[in-house]
Amino acid sequence: MMEKENDFEKFEALLQSKSYHELTPQELQCVNQWVESAQEYEALRASGKQVAAWFNTNPVSAPDKESLQQLKQSLRVQHQSAHNVWYKPVWGYAVTALVFGVLGWWIGQPEIKPEPVTLVEQVTVRDTLYVASKPDTVFQEKIIYRDRPIILTTQARQPESKNEKGVSMKEKEELDKLLVSGSE
Amino acid sequence: MFFKPKLARLPDEELMRKIHQGSEAAFTELYTRYSASLLRYFTRMLWNNRTMAEDFLHDLFLKIIHNPQHFDASRKFSTWAYSVAHNMCKNEYRKKENRMLLDSPVAFDQRDLDRELDLVSANNRLALLLETLNEEDKTIFLLRYEDELSISEISQVVFMPEGTVKSRLFYLRKQLALELNQYRVVLKEKSV
Numbered sequence: 095m096m097e098k099e100n101d102f103e104k105f106e107a108l109l110q111s112k113s114y115h116e117l118t119p120q121e122l123q124c125v126n127q128w129v130e131s132a133q134e135y136e137a138l139r140a141s142g143k144q145v146a147a148w149f150n151t152n153p154v155s156a157p158d159k160e161s162l163q164q165l166k167q168s169l170r171v172q173h174q175s176a177h178n179v180w181y182k183p184v185w186g187y188a189v190t191a192l193v194f195g196v197l198g199w200w201i202g203q204p205e206i207k208p209e210p211v212t213l214v215e216q217v218t219v220r221d222t223l224y225v226a227s228k229p230d231t232v233f234q235e236k237i238i239y240r241d242r243p244i245i246l247t248t249q250a251r252q253p254e255s256k257n258e259k260g261v262s263m264k265e266k267e268e269l270d271k272l273l274v275s276g277s278e
Numbered sequence: 279m280f281f282k283p284k285l286a287r288l289p290d291e292e293l294m295r296k297i298h299q300g301s302e303a304a305f306t307e308l309y310t311r312y313s314a315s316l317l318r319y320f321t322r323m324l325w326n327n328r329t330m331a332e333d334f335l336h337d338l339f340l341k342i343i344h345n346p347q348h349f350d351a352s353r354k355f356s357t358w359a360y361s362v363a364h365n366m367c368k369n370e371y372r373k374k375e376n377r378m379l380l381d382s383p384v385a386f387d388q389r390d391l392d393r394e395l396d397l398v399s400a401n402n403r404l405a406l407l408l409e410t411l412n413e414e415d416k417t418i419f420l421l422r423y424e425d426e427l428s429i430s431e432i433s434q435v436v437f438m439p440e441g442t443v444k445s446r447l448f449y450l451r452k453q454l455a456l457e458l459n460q461y462r463v464v465l466k467e468k469s470v
Contacts, residue, residue, distance in 0.1 A: 102444040134455075141459075142423075146423070161335070162306065162313070165340065168340060168343050172344060173300030
């Protein structure tokens with residue numbers, strides 16, 4: 095079926111150019127895929143010629159130029175808004191003046207001196223880098239309990255401030271002694 | 279020959295790009311290339327109504343002016359333009375079908391036409407036979423035998439596989455040959 099479809103254009107070309115009796119055996123093989131008899135082939139050939147003749151005798155004249163002019167007008171309108179600025183002569187003059195100005199400035203510029211060539215030398219520098227890593231030794235605080243001697247000797251009496259701390263036990267005892275002796 | 283204008287040498291797709299930029303010269307060139315063949319296609323498709331065909335042609339080129347971005351640059355311009363034209367005709371056929379249904383509920387009878395055909399000349403008969411074809415078959419037939427498009431181009435215009443286009447074309451040719459043959463027989467009988 096696929097081959098048959100591929101041969102259709104060849105079959106059409108043969109219809110246009112050769113009658114059934116002029117076909118070679120190979121061409122006949124192609125043609126016989128589409129038609130069953132010489133009559134059928136000739137009928138197709140005749141109708142094809144008639145169609146071609148009909149198209150030639152009934153031509154359609156070309157469109158008038160007015161249509162083209164209208165279409166061109168539409169195209170102009172379509173693109174006028176986008177390029178409107180260029181249609182105004184003032185802008186045209188301004189742009190021309192600007193172009194000439196830039197050209198004049200460019201031509202009148204002094205010759206540019208060449209820049210000195212700088213040589214860049216590559217030097218290898220060695221340095222020591224300290225890379226942060228985990229410490230080898232872990233320090234840990236340790237509590238050591240040990241006996242400490244306590245000195246129980248009395249200290250020289252410190253002068254006390256008046257009525258600051260109240261009455262001590264020793265003073266109370268002395269006062270009691272005085273009271274007892276006084277009552278006697 | 280050696281001083282051929284530049285635009286005439288440009289491919290259609292390049293002209294479309296220039297039209298997108300607003301080039302009138304490119305538009306004129308493209309119009310010159312395709313207006314005649316598209317008008318012919320429209321005229322044949324639209325029941326030989328020249329005024330309607332000219333309007334359709336005008337509308338098609340307006341579409342190109344207003345929406346050039348709709349053109350797919352990866353496609354060939356000619357097949358794209360014909361597929362737009364084909365769609366426009368398809369819509370018109372649909373409209374006409376609806377109008378006919380509203381006007382007269384009686385379906386179009388092929389045999390009535392055949393009876394009338396016996397009375398007209400062979401050329402007119404061919405024209406009338408073309409009129410009896412549906413929109414798609416007519417498009418395929420005209421594009422192949424009048425505008426001489428390749429099978430591959432036609433398949434792109436009507437969005438159909440190439441195999442279908444070929445088998446339809448063969449069927450149409452066969453039908454046409456049969457009808458014209460019958461007509462010749464009728465003529466011979468009449469002359470006798």
